[in-house]
Amino acid sequence: MSKCLIAQSGGPTSVINSTIAGIIKANQMNPVYDTVLGGLNGIEGILNERFVDLTDMTDEENRILQQTPAGALGSCRYKLRRDNVDDIKKLIRIMEKHDIETLFYTGGNDSMDTVAALCEYAQEHEITGHRFIGCPKTVDNDLLGTDHSPGFGSAAKFIASTALQTWMDLSVYTRQEVFVLETMGKDAGWLAASACLSGIVDVLVLPEMVFDRASFLAAVKACVRKKNKCYIVISEGIHYADGTLVSAAGEKYAGQTVPGSAANTIRNMILTSYTASRCRVQDLSTSQRCHGTERSLTDVTEAFRLGVSAHMHSADPAFTGKMVALKRRDMETYDTEFIAVDVHEVANKIRYFPAEWILPDYQGITEKAYAYLRPLIKGEPSVMMKDGLPVYCKPYYLR
Amino acid sequence: MSKCLIAQSGGPTSVINSTIAGIIKANQMNPVYDTVLGGLNGIEGILNERFVDLTDMTDEENRILQQTPAGALGSCRYKLRRDNVDDIKKLIRIMEKHDIETLFYTGGNDSMDTVAALCEYAQEHEITGHRFIGCPKTVDNDLLGTDHSPGFGSAAKFIASTALQTWMDLSVYTRQEVFVLETMGKDAGWLAASACLSGIVDVLVLPEMVFDRASFLAAVKACVRKKNKCYIVISEGIHYADGTLVSAAGEKYAGQTVPGSAANTIRNMILTSYTASRCRVQDLSTSQRCHGTERSLTDVTEAFRLGVSAHMHSADPAFTGKMVALKRRDMETYDTEFIAVDVHEVANKIRYFPAEWILPDYQGITEKAYAYLRPLIKGEPSVMMKDGLPVYCKPYYLR
Numbered sequence: 001m002s003k004c005l006i007a008q009s010g011g012p013t014s015v016i017n018s019t020i021a022g023i024i025k026a027n028q029m030n031p032v033y034d035t036v037l038g039g040l041n042g043i044e045g046i047l048n049e050r051f052v053d054l055t056d057m058t059d060e061e062n063r064i065l066q067q068t069p070a071g072a073l074g075s076c077r078y079k080l081r082r083d084n085v086d087d088i089k090k091l092i093r094i095m096e097k098h099d100i101e102t103l104f105y106t107g108g109n110d111s112m113d114t115v116a117a118l119c120e121y122a123q124e125h126e127i128t129g130h131r132f133i134g135c136p137k138t139v140d141n142d143l144l145g146t147d148h149s150p151g152f153g154s155a156a157k158f159i160a161s162t163a164l165q166t167w168m169d170l171s172v173y174t175r176q177e178v179f180v181l182e183t184m185g186k187d188a189g190w191l192a193a194s195a196c197l198s199g200i201v202d203v204l205v206l207p208e209m210v211f212d213r214a215s216f217l218a219a220v221k222a223c224v225r226k227k228n229k230c231y232i233v234i235s236e237g238i239h240y241a242d243g244t245l246v247s248a249a250g251e252k253y254a255g256q257t258v259p260g261s262a263a264n265t266i267r268n269m270i271l272t273s274y275t276a277s278r279c280r281v282q283d284l285s286t287s288q289r290c291h292g293t294e295r296s297l298t299d300v301t302e303a304f305r306l307g308v309s310a311h312m313h314s315a316d317p318a319f320t321g322k323m324v325a326l327k328r329r330d331m332e333t334y335d336t337e338f339i340a341v342d343v344h345e346v347a348n349k350i351r352y353f354p355a356e357w358i359l360p361d362y363q364g365i366t367e368k369a370y371a372y373l374r375p376l377i378k379g380e381p382s383v384m385m386k387d388g389l390p391v392y393c394k395p396y397y398l399r
Numbered sequence: 400m401s402k403c404l405i406a407q408s409g410g411p412t413s414v415i416n417s418t419i420a421g422i423i424k425a426n427q428m429n430p431v432y433d434t435v436l437g438g439l440n441g442i443e444g445i446l447n448e449r450f451v452d453l454t455d456m457t458d459e460e461n462r463i464l465q466q467t468p469a470g471a472l473g474s475c476r477y478k479l480r481r482d483n484v485d486d487i488k489k490l491i492r493i494m495e496k497h498d499i500e501t502l503f504y505t506g507g508n509d510s511m512d513t514v515a516a517l518c519e520y521a522q523e524h525e526i527t528g529h530r531f532i533g534c535p536k537t538v539d540n541d542l543l544g545t546d547h548s549p550g551f552g553s554a555a556k557f558i559a560s561t562a563l564q565t566w567m568d569l570s571v572y573t574r575q576e577v578f579v580l581e582t583m584g585k586d587a588g589w590l591a592a593s594a595c596l597s598g599i600v601d602v603l604v605l606p607e608m609v610f611d612r613a614s615f616l617a618a619v620k621a622c623v624r625k626k627n628k629c630y631i632v633i634s635e636g637i638h639y640a641d642g643t644l645v646s647a648a649g650e651k652y653a654g655q656t657v658p659g660s661a662a663n664t665i666r667n668m669i670l671t672s673y674t675a676s677r678c679r680v681q682d683l684s685t686s687q688r689c690h691g692t693e694r695s696l697t698d699v700t701e702a703f704r705l706g707v708s709a710h711m712h713s714a715d716p717a718f719t720g721k722m723v724a725l726k727r728r729d730m731e732t733y734d735t736e737f738i739a740v741d742v743h744e745v746a747n748k749i750r751y752f753p754a755e756w757i758l759p760d761y762q763g764i765t766e767k768a769y770a771y772l773r774p775l776i777k778g779e780p781s782v783m784m785k786d787g788l789p790v791y792c793k794p795y796y797l798r
Contacts, residue, residue, distance in 0.1 A: 008571075012568045014564075044573060069564055069567060070564070070570070074570075074571050074572070076572065076573070157787050160788060161789060164789070165468055165689045166685045166686055166689060168467070168469035168791065169469045169685050169689040171796075172440075172474040173440075174440050174443060174473070174796075175476075197787075281684065282682075282685050283681075283682065285681045286565045286578075290565060290567060290568040291561070292564055293693055294692055294693065296787060298787075374787075377788070380782075380784055387773060388559075388695060388777040390560060397571075
């Protein structure tokens with residue numbers, strides 16, 4: 001009675017469930033396991049043996065799961081550290097108890113470190129018969145070892161489309177006005193950069209640059225003088241030369257520091273310096289990573305197929321400590337394939353937006369960056385709707 | 400050489416251009432005018448004779464115009480007051496000079512007052528041969544005389560869908576957490592109330608209620624105790640018993656008061672009172688009124704047909720000082736028809752969310768409210784896309 005176990009960790013994307021659906025579907029078509037289990041709320045739930053049986057999901061259920069954003073199995077922020085031997089041992093004991101051969105763990109840098117830690121422990125203690133496999137997902141696109149991460153393309157598409165639409169809204173009036181769009185991205189500027197696909201971004205600030213107040217305001221001023229408008233896009237993680245975040249002016253409430261808003265700081269800067277007389281702000285916040293009604297077909301398809309590929313690879317008893325990744329074979333035609341990379345190459349590392357893809361003076365990104373980004377937002381999957389709203393599956397952790 | 404002139408005023412919606420496209424198309428199929436002109440940036444542009452000829456728009460151009468959000472003709476915040484006789488006279492002279500028989504003006508309360516002012520002046524001075532016709536549009540749904548306003552349904556759909564999706568994102572973690580979604584609506588709570596269509600709203604605060612800190616926090620606390628989460632939706636215009644806005648803590652920059660954020664105030668309230676240990680905020684800001692990629696088919700269709708109806712009505716030389724409006728003939732089957740109402744019934748008035756549709760203790764809305772809202776967000780129009788982004792027409796004021 002061999003089993004596999006799927007779980008998720010870290011922040012949601014709109015295509016994590018597509019990867020999970022891919023694993024389930026692949027096992028139905030080409031059974032490697034007798035049972036496909038879902039672990040609720042990542043490692044947290046697995047340690048409490050909170051499982052659901054996903055083996056015999058119907059095609060209808062699978063299709064709805066594929067289009068549901070966030071994570072139907074729930075998630076956790078629990079990081080399984082190497083020195084937490086008790087939990088590592090417990091987790092492996094639970095896998096043995098339930099005949100779980102393979103753990104598929106979808107997540108980002110931290111989750112890949114969890115996969116690495118489990119794999120190392122098993123190898124050091126000569127515990128055999130278990131595979132630990134990582135499936136990448138992050139809207140931030142900051143994972144190494146893969147051309148891009150499932151989840152990024154859909155978030156990028158939503159951001160570019162929202163940039164285009166809010167720019168049109170901004171433009172209808174003749175008055176002088178500036179718009180500041182804030183995207184996620186603490187360390188890496190991929191999401192903010194993707195707003196440029198809209199073709200309307202005037203000023204772009206990424207965490208990979210140094211934010212300099214004077215030159216930034218000069219760039220905005222020059223644009224306002226020319227167009228009477230300026231459309232600015234920033235990442236949440238933009239910072240000054242000494243590393244201080246632009247959003248640093250956070251406040252403390254009841255012991256919790258509420259992060260300041262980089263966009264509001266920028267707006268105040270623009271108004272107090274008389275750079276422009278009006279300034280609107282749009283912080284895309286949570287909506288950018290779970291907007292299931294506006295996903296990229298490329299992204300959704302790749303996320304599903306990545307699940308299929310991970311399942312297929314897992315048939316090999318030696319396949320462990322790996323993350324299934326995307327490799328772009330051809331830049332011109334956008335031809336991709338799935339490869340396997342060692343999780344140690346990925347764990348706890350950050351893939352930054354390349355410095356050579358950034359134009360000087362906050363002017364945006366290079367043609368190479370556009371060529372990289374463009375294919376990732378292409379295509380629109382059909383969405384099952386009911387009464388004007390998307391049909392989503394009820395999260396398993398709430399059933 | 401009779402002409403008509405179409406112009407827009409006030410804030411954008413995602414279906415204004417559908418109404419304009421409807422007028423243009425109607426005149427092609429059943430010509431009332433030799434020429435259909437567009438006035439750029441509302442009254443502002445008309446006073447400067449900034450016109451574009453829309454008469455012979457191709458089907459392809461019309462289709463793209465229909466799916467383009469915001470206002471392709473631009474807008475203005477200029478309010479033509481009755482005592483501004485110079486501008487009123489100038490506008491009517493310009494209409495005479497260009498043989499413009501009919502002015503179609505799309506807008507909200509203020510714009511209907513402009514239509515009323517023009518109409519009154521013409522009647523008082525026995526200036527004949529001109530018709531002034533209002534076409535309603537506002538995401539706020541606060542126009543009297545019409546069952547609902549074009550633009551509202553699409554904004555409501557985007558809000559409900561975003562509420563559903565961000566709730567799913569919030570739910571994936573086991574931790575205690577509250578979410579605050581802020582919608583537009585200074586005076587009327589229609590947009591915030593429409594978030595309830597998602598089925599996940601725990602606490603709702605509208606401008607039609609009095610906001611009371613203690614009972615609000617008690618409602619949130621009770622919900623957090625039960626579910627470990629609480630999903631809150633508020634209108635920007637929520638206020639205390641004495642009328643002070645919850646967002647009142649705005650700051651002054653360079654002479655301009657930057658409005659405070661109601662959602663941030665609520666968050667701070669929740670954290671400092673230890674009502675919950677975490678709180679996220681999403682202010683939908685500009686994006687909710689121009690999200691052209693997620694419109695309601697009902698809304699788009701009605702906006703277009705309203706243009707057709709306004710054009711048809713305008714064939715009657717006596718049809719002036721009217722707003723073409725929607726009447727719901729049947730609540731059960733959602734059967735609507737177009738009617739004409741006197742602009743004086745609409746101008747400068749506000750249609751509030753009915754008090755009898757609001758549940759006590761911030762618990763949301765009644766079944767009657769759901770029955771009213773549900774049909775308005777139904778259906779999805781197809782959207783022409785290119786390279787992953789919607790195809791929109793270039794605004795005429797930028798050509």
